[in-house]
Structures are given as structure tokens and as C-alpha cells.
Amino acid sequence: MTEQTRPDADARLSYKDSLNLLQTGFGMRANARQREPELQAFWSERGLDLKLGVENPGPVFTLHDGPPYANGALHMGHALNKVLKDIINKHRLMQGRQVRFVPGWDCHGLPIELKVLQAMDEEQRQALTPLKLRKKAAAYARKQVEAQMAGFKRWGIWADWDHPYLTLQKSTKQRRSKCSAAWPSKAISTEASSPVHWSPSSRTALAEAELDYPDVTQPERVRGLPSPGARQRSGQH
Numbered sequence: 001m002t003e004q005t006r007p008d009a010d011a012r013l014s015y016k017d018s019l020n021l022l023q024t025g026f027g028m029r030a031n032a033r034q035r036e037p038e039l040q041a042f043w044s045e046r047g048l049d050l051k052l053g054v055e056n057p058g059p060v061f062t063l064h065d066g067p068p069y070a071n072g073a074l075h076m077g078h079a080l081n082k083v084l085k086d087i088i089n090k091h092r093l094m095q096g097r098q099v100r101f102v103p104g105w106d107c108h109g110l111p112i113e114l115k116v117l118q119a120m121d122e123e124q125r126q127a128l129t130p131l132k133l134r135k136k137a138a139a140y141a142r143k144q145v146e147a148q149m150a151g152f153k154r155w156g157i158w159a160d161w162d163h164p165y166l167t168l169q170k171s172t173k174q175r176r177s178k179c180s181a182a183w184p185s186k187a188i189s190t191e192a193s194s195p196v197h198w199s200p201s202s203r204t205a206l207a208e209a210e211l212d213y214p215d216v217t218q219p220e221r222v223r224g225l226p227s228p229g230a231r232q233r234s235g236q237h
Contacts, residue, residue: 040156049158050100058096063089065159067104067167070144071111074151086157101159103152107141107168110204116140138168 027035043049063085068078085101093099116136117125128136149161165172183189197206 036156037154040153044153050160052093053097053099056093056096056098058098060100061089061092061097062100062102064102064165065104067106067165068148069109069111070105070107070141070148070166071115072144074148078148078151079155082152082155082157089158101157102163102165103149103159103161104165105141105145105148105167107138107145107166110199110202110206110210112137112141113204114202141166141168
């Protein structure tokens with residue numbers, strides 16, 4: 001290129017400038033780490049998830065969450081459970097239903113108590129009374145509920161987070177007691193016997209799903225021997 005043609009080349013428009021492109025401030029990159037919290041804060045401040053569900057004209061669709069244990073950090077099981085439920089709720093939302101997802105937490109049981117005991121030394125365990133253990137377990141459960149709820153919100157799960165149900169709440173216990181008291185009169189309950197599995201080490205009852213039987217291999221030899229009755233019968237024929 002000569003110096004005479006260089007000014008003409010510099011003045012020539014680039015190929016990009018020759019295209020009739022939209023002029024927008026929308027970012028070319030997703031930048032999800034920054035943008036997702038901003039969008040979720042926008043939804044939360046305006047209550048968009050609940051507002052969309054309440055203002056829909058269709059029939060009511062309420063889903064009560066099968067409560068996870070309040071005993072630790074979130075894992076893949078929580079993700080699978082909550083994402084599948086969120087898909088169902090948002091699908092119903094797009095169908096025009098009045099959707100309300102009620103989250104909940106199971107705040108009772110051996111898993112929570114074990115977490116509390118693991119954080120104590122032997123001397124503290126010896127001085128622990130059942131009442132003190134319950135109070136410590138309740139405080140631990142509430143702390144885990146807050147942490148797990150923050151994680152679910154970060155995942156983009158839409159729910160009535162301001163009104164969850166916790167099994168340690170007195171209002172929840174009262175509602176369950178009233179429902180249980182009505183079962184006999186409605187003939188929806190049966191009476192039967194079942195074993196109660198007891199853990200000597202934890203000094204508590206165990207659910208059947210909490211039982212774990214190890215596989216035991218015992219070498220043995222089996223030999224069949226004829227019985228006297230079999231000899232007599234064989235001699236009669």
C-alpha cells in the first residue's frame with residue numbers, strides 16, 4: 001500500500017460499521033456471577049414470584065415441601081429435589097394457576113442431635129441433660145434453616161420463603177395434633193403392631209430407613225443326613 005492510498009483506506013468504513021445492527025446496552029456476556037444476584041434481588045424486592053401466583057386467574061395449586069433435615073450444608077440431593085419441584089411450580093404458573101410453594105424443614109430426629117453431639121467433647125456430653133440437648137438441637141436446626149434457605153434462594157427457587165413451616169414450631173405441632181385427632185372419626189387410620197427399633201448407643205428410637213445391616217460372610221458346610229423316619233418309609237416300598 002502506498003502513502004497515496006493509505007488515507008483512502010483509513011477513511012473506508014469497517015465491515016462491522018456497514019451492518020445495520022441494533023444499538024443496545026444489553027451486555028454481550030452473561031456475567032452470571034454478578035447479574036444473577038441482581039436479578040434475584042429485583043424479584044425479591046417486588047415479590048414477583050408470589051405476585052404472579054396470586055394474580056393468576058386459574059385454580060389454586062399449593063405444594064407443601066417434603067421437608068429436608070436441617071442438619072448441614074446443601075448437596076446434590078437437595079438440588080435435584082428442589083429443582084424438580086421448582087419446574088413443576090413454574091409450569092403450573094405458566095398454565096395460569098394460582099401457585100404457592102410452601103417450604104419446610106424437619107427439625108427433629110437423630111441426625112440433628114448427632115451433629116450437636118459431634119461438636120462437644122466428652123466432658124460436655126456427660127454434663128448434658130435431655131432438656132439441654134433439645135434446646136441446643138433446636139438452636140442448631142434454626143441456624144441450618146437460615147443457611148439452607150439462603151442457598152435455595154440463590155439457586156433461584158421460587159417459594160413463600162417468609163412463611164416456611166418448621167416441625168419445631170408450636171403452630172405446626174398443633175395443626176398436626178388436630179389432624180391426627182380427626183383420623184379415627186373419619187376412618188382413615190388403622191391400628192396395627194410394628195417393631196420399634198432401638199439404638200443402645202444413641203439411646204433413641206430409629207426409623208426403619210435409618211437401619212443399616214452389614215453383610216456378614218460365614219463359611220459353612222451343609223451335609224444332608226437321612227432321618228430314621230425316611231429309612232422306615234423307604235423300607236416299606
